[in-house]
Amino acid sequence: MTGRQIKLFLVDGSPGSLTTAEITNWTGHVLSAPRSELADLLKRDEAQRTGAYLLLGEDEEAVGNTRCYIGEADVVAERLRHHQREKDFWDRVVVITSKDANLTKAHGRYLESRIIDLARRAGRVKVENGTAPPLPALPEADASDMDYFVTQLEIVLPVLGVNAIRVPSAKPGPSGSRDESLSPVFQLRNGKLGVDARAQQIDGEFTMLAGSTVVGTWQGVGKAESTVKAYASYRAQHEHLVSDGAIAVEAGRGRVTRNIPFSSPSTAGSIALGRSCNGRREWIAADGSTFGSWESRGVE
Known part of the structure; x- marks a missing residue:
């Protein structure tokens, strides 16, 4: 298995507080914070960019005891201010943007659609979105880049304790496989x-x-x-x-x-x-x- 280096930075030095996550040589950037630190998150440059986001909240009656809303925005901070007023269920936010600030509105919609699809396939959370937007048309090269972007998200988010899009492998490995991530059946x-x-x-x-x-x-x-x-x-x-x-x-x-x-x-x-x-x-x-x-x- 190929190793990955993931860089986590605790902005104020406290676990569970405002945290950034990156993978070496990946253009993506992930920012996670509790709702109580939303004001600090909104002041950051990443929140002024185009991107996608997840709102997460505990709910004992929901799948995986978690409710999740997935969205996108031209300026993520503006949409989060709206959700602060209009949505009560969430207590944690994850913001997904790009370090090179090259994500466009179409890229954001592509991310939103893929993340909603993965969350529903994973079945680990109750997805609050009423509809699943179709994938927007992107140039072939852009679509390939965004699909790779999503594969990196599937690695980073579980490291942050967010398993919403962690889809189980479709097929078991053969008995006696040398892959350390697989056991016998x-x-x-x-x-x-x-x-x-x-x-x-x-x-x-x-x-x-x-x-x-x-x-x-x-x-x-x-x-x-x-x-x-x-x-x-x-x-x-x-x-x-x-x-x-x-x-x-x-x-x-x-x-x-x-x-x-x-x-x-x-x-x-x-x-x-x-x-x-x-x-x-x-x-x-x-x-x-x-x-x-x-x-x-x-x-x-």
Whole structure:
């Protein structure tokens, strides 16, 4: 895998505050800030340029517990002032511009369209945009440049903790692949429940693979207060995945329609089984090893 150098700069020296991000030899520039520091962000030169932006806010009832609005503007600062007055849900903003200030209105619209499409494909946030604008016509060379620009965004944004456009890989790697970002394919089966799920760790995320069969509804309830709370969270995740089409329910069983990343193998297993799951023990590779044993390879 080719390494990348990403430069992060904490403007006031505090994590979580106004932050800039760049990749060496990339013309793009990303600026992230909490809403409480919007005034400082608006004073910066980057905010006076043409570009795209994401507004992010926590919402326990949203996909991935996050709501996201994606836009573009000739002068980003002017649009953000409007959103400060008109939109209440967001508590973080990410501004995407170019270091060489060469982005035009058409480039900004192209970015907006691509980012909205990626966010919907990723399925990690609730996209607040009511419509998805079509890609504007750009000269072939410009379109190629902007597509490369977007591939760099897909690297930079997760480093900033923004996974809105982090689309899981479409295909698993072969068993025994030397790519360190891929694991063997692990399986979780339960004949009584009709569960036959497959998963793989891809780019550091435990990902349930398209075509897996899972429970159609989440049945766990729990007794202890902590268990009840955990089960409610799992049920909400399952319901979100069903509502956004990631799990299609047919004849009482769920079919995974696209690769779904999870925070842990236990969460993935719980969503698949409709009950609590020790994912490091219950996900099994073709050679009989558990995910936990694969995860610990080379440690001792």
